[in-house]
Amino acid sequence: MVEVLAEVPCKNNEQALIQLMTVYGTDIKRLCQCILNDPYLAEDAAQETFFKAWKGLAGFRNECGEKTWLCHIAVNTCRSMMRGFWFHSIIRRVPSNDILDETEKQPDYDPTVWNAVQELPEKLRLAIVLRYYEELPLKETAIALGININTLNTRLRKARSILQKNLKGWYFDEDE
Amino acid sequence: MKTNKIKNAMDERVEATRWSDINTEHVLQRIREEEHLTKKRIPTALTAAIILLLILAVTALAESKWGLIQWFSGNKTAAVISTAKPEIIQQAECPQATFQLTEAVSDGYGLYIDVLCIPKESQILLLNASVDPNETVVGNIGIDSDDSQKTVGAWATENGYTSLYRVLLYSGHWLNDENLEHSNPASFDSSVNSTMHINDNGSCNILISGSDLGPSHEYELSCWCVPYTRTANNAWEIEQAQSDQYTTLRFTVSEEKRHQSRIIASYYPAEEATDGYLKIERTDIVSSDLSTYIVTKYTLTEKGLENANCFNPPIFYLSQPESLEADHLIRDRAMHGRAGISTDNQIVYQYYYSCTLPDKLPDEISISAFSSAKEVTDTDLSEATKMIRSIDEFE
Numbered sequence: 001m002v003e004v005l006a007e008v009p010c011k012n013n014e015q016a017l018i019q020l021m022t023v024y025g026t027d028i029k030r031l032c033q034c035i036l037n038d039p040y041l042a043e044d045a046a047q048e049t050f051f052k053a054w055k056g057l058a059g060f061r062n063e064c065g066e067k068t069w070l071c072h073i074a075v076n077t078c079r080s081m082m083r084g085f086w087f088h089s090i091i092r093r094v095p096s097n098d099i100l101d102e103t104e105k106q107p108d109y110d111p112t113v114w115n116a117v118q119e120l121p122e123k124l125r126l127a128i129v130l131r132y133y134e135e136l137p138l139k140e141t142a143i144a145l146g147i148n149i150n151t152l153n154t155r156l157r158k159a160r161s162i163l164q165k166n167l168k169g170w171y172f173d174e175d176e
Numbered sequence: 177m178k179t180n181k182i183k184n185a186m187d188e189r190v191e192a193t194r195w196s197d198i199n200t201e202h203v204l205q206r207i208r209e210e211e212h213l214t215k216k217r218i219p220t221a222l223t224a225a226i227i228l229l230l231i232l233a234v235t236a237l238a239e240s241k242w243g244l245i246q247w248f249s250g251n252k253t254a255a256v257i258s259t260a261k262p263e264i265i266q267q268a269e270c271p272q273a274t275f276q277l278t279e280a281v282s283d284g285y286g287l288y289i290d291v292l293c294i295p296k297e298s299q300i301l302l303l304n305a306s307v308d309p310n311e312t313v314v315g316n317i318g319i320d321s322d323d324s325q326k327t328v329g330a331w332a333t334e335n336g337y338t339s340l341y342r343v344l345l346y347s348g349h350w351l352n353d354e355n356l357e358h359s360n361p362a363s364f365d366s367s368v369n370s371t372m373h374i375n376d377n378g379s380c381n382i383l384i385s386g387s388d389l390g391p392s393h394e395y396e397l398s399c400w401c402v403p404y405t406r407t408a409n410n411a412w413e414i415e416q417a418q419s420d421q422y423t424t425l426r427f428t429v430s431e432e433k434r435h436q437s438r439i440i441a442s443y444y445p446a447e448e449a450t451d452g453y454l455k456i457e458r459t460d461i462v463s464s465d466l467s468t469y470i471v472t473k474y475t476l477t478e479k480g481l482e483n484a485n486c487f488n489p490p491i492f493y494l495s496q497p498e499s500l501e502a503d504h505l506i507r508d509r510a511m512h513g514r515a516g517i518s519t520d521n522q523i524v525y526q527y528y529y530s531c532t533l534p535d536k537l538p539d540e541i542s543i544s545a546f547s548s549a550k551e552v553t554d555t556d557l558s559e560a561t562k563m564i565r566s567i568d569e570f571e
Contacts, residue, residue, distance in 0.1 A: 026194050132180075148497070
C-alpha cells in the first residue's frame with residue numbers, strides 16, 4: 001500500500017493533502033457513495049473527509065494505515081450526514097441526470113446486489129462495504145468503524161446471513 | 177455467491193465516480209477560508225478571554241463579599257432525599273432502632289422502598305451494608321463536614337457516636353449481605369441494591385430496590401442491627417449477625433403506588449442465541465417514572481428442561497465498549513434475578529437490569545449470558561439503542 005505521508009516531510013501542509021487526495025480521492029468518494037447511495041452527497045462527504053483529514057494531519061501517528069484513517073473519517077462524516085435533517089428530508093433514489101442513470105442505462109447492469117447491500121441496516125452495511133468493497137483487512141475494518149474485531153465479525157455474520165436470504169438464487173457459496 | 181462478487185457488483189455501480197480536480201480545488205478553497213478565519217479568530221478569542229476573566233473576578237468577589245450568588249441561587253439546591261413529612265405505613269422496633277417504612281412504590285419490574293431508621297440513643301450511629309466505617313468517606317453519605325474525605329468511623333468518634341451498627345434489611349426474596357446468616361438462605365432469588373443518607377437529627381434513610389413480585393404479594397422485610405466493635409488499632413469490625421435478632425416490616429404495594437411502565441425498544445437476535453440449554457428470545461428496553469430496565473427474556477430448551485435440576489440460573493452481563501467515555505455509559509444500579517412468566521405453552525424467564533441511560537447513548541451495548549454450560553452468543557443491542565435514539569429525536 002502506498003504511504004503518502006511518509007514521503008512528505010512536513011505533514012501539516014497542502015502538499016501532503018494534495019497527495020492524499022490524488023491517491024485516495026476516488027476510493028473515498030466511491031466509499032461515500034456506497035454508504036450514502038447518493039452521488040451528490042457522496043461528493044460533499046468526500047470533500048468534507050479530506051478537509052477533516054487536513055485538520056487532523058498533525059495528529060496522525062501511523063497507528064493504522066492512511067487509507068484506514070481516511071475511511072474512518074469518511075464513515076463518521078457519512079454517519080453525521082445520515083443523521084442530519086437534510087438526509088431525512090430529501091427524496092433519495094430518484095433517478096436524475098447523474099451517473100447512476102448512466103450505469104443503470106447499461107443493458108447488462110443488474111442492481112440486485114447493490115440494492116440488497118443498501119437495504120442492510122446502517123451498521124451492517126458499513127461493515128460489508130469496508131470489508132468486501134474496500135477490501136480492508138479485518139483489523140483495519142474494525143479500526144475504521146471504531147469497534148472491536150468480535151463485534152465486527154458478528155456484524156459481518158449477520159450481514160451475510162441477511163444477504164444470503166435476500167439474494168436467494170444468487171448466493172451459492174461463501175468464502176469465509 | 178462469493179464475497180468478491182459483492183465488490184464486483186458494487187464496483188460496477190460506482191465505477192463512473194472519480195475524484196476530480198474540481199474536488200481538489202473545493203477542498204483547498206475551504207482550507208484557505210479556514211486559515212483566513214483562524215487569523216481573524218485569534219484577536220476575537222483574546223478579547224473573549226479578557227471579558228471572561230473579568231466576569232470570573234467579579235463573580236468571585238460577589239461570592240466572598242456581597243453574597244449575591246446566594247441571593248440569586250435562592251433555594252435551587254436539590255435535596256438528595258425529599259424532606260417532606262413521611263407517611264408512615266409500617267413501623268417495627270428493635271432494641272437499638274425504630275424502622276419506619278415511609279414509602280414503597282413499584283412499576284411491575286422494580287420495587288423501591290424508603291426505610292427511615294431512627295436510633296434509640298443519641299450515641300448510636302446506624303449505617304447500611306454498603307458503608308464501611310473504615311473506608312467510606314462522609315461526603316458519600318450526606319454528612320455535612322468540613323472535610324468531606326474523612327472516614328465515617330473517624331467522623332463518628334469526633335461527634336460522640338460510641339456505638340455503630342450496620343442495618344441489614346433482608347427479604348426472603350432478596351439477598352442482601354454475604355455475611356448474613358439466615359434460617360432459609362435457599363429462598364434467596366434476587367439481589368438488593370441500597371443507598372443511604374444520614375439526616376441532621378442522626379436518623380438515616382435507606383433506599384432499597386428489589387424485584388416487584390406483583391400487587392397481591394405481601395412483602396416481609398426483616399431488619400437487623402448488627403454491632404461494630406472497636407479494635408485495638410481503632411478500626412471498626414463488624415460482628416456476626418444473629419439469625420433470630422430481627423424485627424419485621426410487612427407491607428403490600430397498593431395499586432395507587434404502582435407506576436406504569438412501557439416498552440420503548442425491542443431487539444430480537446438476528447441469529448439464534450443459545451448455548452443449547454437456554455435461548456435468548458428478545459431484549460426489551462422498558463421505561464417507567466422510576467427507572468429504565470434492560471429486560472432480557474429467555475426460554476429453556478428441551479435439553480435445558482431435562483437438566484433443570486442441575487442447571488444453575490444464568491447470569492447476564494451488560495457490556496459496553498471499553499473506550500466509552502463516562503458520560504455515555506449506561507450505569508446499572510441493580511441487576512435482578514429471573515422470574516418465570518407463563519405464555520401460551522411455555523415459561524419465559526426474564527432477567528433484567530435496572531439502569532440509568534445516558535443522554536447520549538453508546539452506539540452499541542450487548543448482553544451476554546453465562547449459564548452453567550457455557551457462554552450464550554452475545555445479543556447485540558445496537559439496533560435497540562438506535563431505536564431509542566430515534567424515539568428521542570422525534571419526541
